[in-house]
Amino acid sequence: MNFFRRLFGGQAQQEDPALHLYVQCSRCGAPVHVRVHRYNDLTVLYDDNESVGGYHLRKEIMDARCFRLMYAELTFDRKRNEISRSIEGGEFITQETYAQLVAEQARSV
Secondary structure (H helix, E strand, O other): OHHHHHHOOOOOOOOOOEEEEEEEEOOOOOEEEEEEEOOOOOEEEEOOOOOEEEEEEEEEEEOOOOOOEEEEEEEEOOOOOEEEEEEEOEEEOOHHHHHHHHHHHHHHO
């Protein structure tokens, strides 16, 4: 039955392979949205047995106001679940805070 569903357009829900990062620059306060693909953008970390021990991401992020680089580092386990995150030159914010800051910028223009 699954074959016919796929053949004729029935789609099962799939997990979104993207991780969305919302960041605010510590210098100018500009909000930035970054989309990270969990299967293409992560670097493999190998353990002692040369098997996959986890994943790492170092992302350079630039805002559109002061053009200052922010550096985000995230670590993931073998199943690509986030373990830790840190950022230099900015701070992580929630999606709601990001939307609020973008709306405020739109009103002030």
